[in-house]
Amino acid sequence: MIFLLQKTLIFTIPLLIVALAGVFAERSGIINIALDGIMIFGAFVGALGALLLRGNPFFVDHNQLTFILAMLIAAAAGGLFSLLLSFSAIKLKADQTIGGTALNMLAPAIALFIIKVFFSKDMLEMQMAPDSTGKMTDFGFVILNDDLGPVGSVFFDKAYISTFICVALFVVLSILIYKTKTGHHLRACGEHPHAAASVGINVNRMRYLGTTVSGCLAGLGGYVYIATVANGTASGAVAGMGFLALAIMIFGNWKPLGIALGSLLFGFLKCLGVIYSQISIPINGQDVYFLRDLDLPMYFYNLIPYVAVLVVLAFTSKRSRAPKAEGIPYDKSARESR
């Protein structure tokens, strides 16, 4: 049970942070369908950063610091990459869905190209690397705490530092978007940019801000995903987590609380697909691996989260309410239609 919850949390975190990334862009009025692409790009640059940092002897023995720095690098890369989207959407007034799709296609192409040309590999691996004595060892990002009670172990044993950072970020940013002046202005721009402009708010600036924050979070989420879920391999793919996060954002009605709920739900389902064979319940003092014993193909479990997305969205999208002006380029001289 503890194992299941630990794993669920690990899957939940990237979804949580990337779905929040979606909220920042869309609440400012820009559809960010490029979450997946930005995740890939952030993951790739983050992994690259981590490996380069390891080239410096100091970082070889400071794994947690390396990890945090790589997160920052990934966030910065995501933010920069998202400028492509915001520039095309805001300055060039391009169709945002198409712009986002272009980013989704561009990101894996860049990542794979560089990995193949400069590393002659199919993926970047940062889980194992030589330590100061030259021996290959585990990067050791995991924080181990064996002697905690059952509740404590869920959160603090075999945990990643990114989990705490992301949860803290999520809480802080959620408060920011609802309680501060900037958050207020940002949301107004996604709902009624002309109203915002008429009281002196710079709509374009707010939209750049929203999309850039979104890019940073998605890049960060991408790195966290490969470092924690995908065994530290950056390969130009994040298994559709970006699209899953997009669906969670819609499911959560563009609100932090709904997103937290959705991330937990889908994190659980996603994790089920990976570890179903290791789930056991004790019956008569014996561990029974009931899911493994069902003898269903593993693809069945892998499928669950995506089928669940379809079902859940079919039932919830009717009452979901997207920011009213999202996807519409802001044109200050346009006649408003009613």
Next chain:
Amino acid sequence: MDNNAAAERNIRTDIPYAIEMSHITKEFPGIIANDDITLQLRRGEIHALLGENGAGKSTLMSVLFGLYQPEKGKIFKDGKEVKINNPNDANELGIGMVHQHFKLVEVFSVLDNIILGTEPTKMGFVSEKAARKRVMELSNSYGLNVDPDALVEDITVGMQQRTEILKMLYRNNNILIFDEPTAVLTPQEIAELIQIIKGLAREGKSILFISHKLTEIMEVADRCTVLRKGKYVGTVNIADTTKEELSNMMVGRDVKFVVDKEEAKPSDVVFEVDHLTVKSKIHKKNAVNDVSFKVRRGEIVCIAGIDGNGQSELVYAITGLEKPEPGSKIVLDGEDVTKKSVRYRNTHGMSHIPEDRHKHGLVLDYTLEQNTVLQRYFEKEFQKSGFIRFGRVREYSELLIDKYDIRSGMGPVTIVKNMSGGNQQKIIIGREMDREHDLLIAVQPTRGLDVGAIEFIHENIVALRDSGKAVLLVSLELEEVMNLSDRILVMYEGEIVGELDPRKTNPQELGLYMSGAKRDKAGADHAEGGERQ
């Protein structure tokens, strides 16, 4: 009289104008939108700005707000020249505006909307306590009743407007511009608004009231500046003028306020609605409940009522936009069309001027000429083996432009989105009246239009009737109902509660029916077995 008004309103003629726009000229490619216009607003006065659609009112206001820079002319505030480069400059000079389409964020509360952009903060967080107190004070002292915590999407249009007014007052604006403020209000709300505006003027605010409704201008304004086709016509004291003179200044000729029409000579029935029931999408009751009536050739039947009493749903069902409940029957030219498609009805004698021209009347991103053949592009005249005959379409649109005086920047190839509302409406009017039809359904055909255009449309509708067509008019404007119709059916809560003869009734009686205070016994002659309730 003028002196009395001035004393009551506390108009200051001894100090420089609160705002003076002097000899403003603003050109756009191919058109002079403002040609040497002067507007002088005194402190504490209510100054009306009158002009037809496209006369240059909006452009002038955009200049005042810094959205456009004029080619010539100067702006003075309290006698000092000012430069207004963007809306923020205007805000800082204390100029505020209630736009025709409210600039409110629907999912924000009233209070959040009022303080948007100037939120007071404490340690970086928005602090609403002081703002709330201030808003409530303003609300009480000016009689602007609002619920600060309600979401804007949940409140009435009237309260939304009061929110907009509070937004200006919260920012300490003392020059208040109202752009067509009454277009969206009910008669009661209009009366209330006029009191509010007069109260604001008494407090020393200077008010610009943009409108083309002469009755209101006569009631509320002290002076009136008239524009026509981008040119300054003159400024008059309301006390020294008449409605007729104002409309003459605005249109450039005398305008008839009463429609000239002969006695109706109704002949055979063209259209019949039988026990029509439509479910509501908002509440549990039926939006239209067991409604039956007939329309004959050569008569104008008007459905009157306060907005939201089932008129929209009735029209949706008749035109095929919405499905009625089983048992309903709609008969056009003797044929049951209840289950026919919209196109079938269109091509078999039904013309429809829709209530919402943007939603159901036009494709806003198409050109003018494309919009004129929206229901006809597939006909032989405009199509040959699957390809549109663009030459014919062009010719036809030019014909309509000419006949219905549709004004636009680039003629047939103008994108409709960029045209003024009045001219958009004229495209629809022209298209629907020109099409082969026996029945015209006109829903608020003159909404948002100026007197010249209204007169034109009314004359056309009467001419249509005289040529033997049937007209079903749905209108919220009492004046229009009384003026135009040959027979009035009043709708209240989805039912027809009375049939009236406009020659034998008066607005007061009509109002009683419309508010549900009075009702006939189930419209005796048009619905059999009218056992209701």
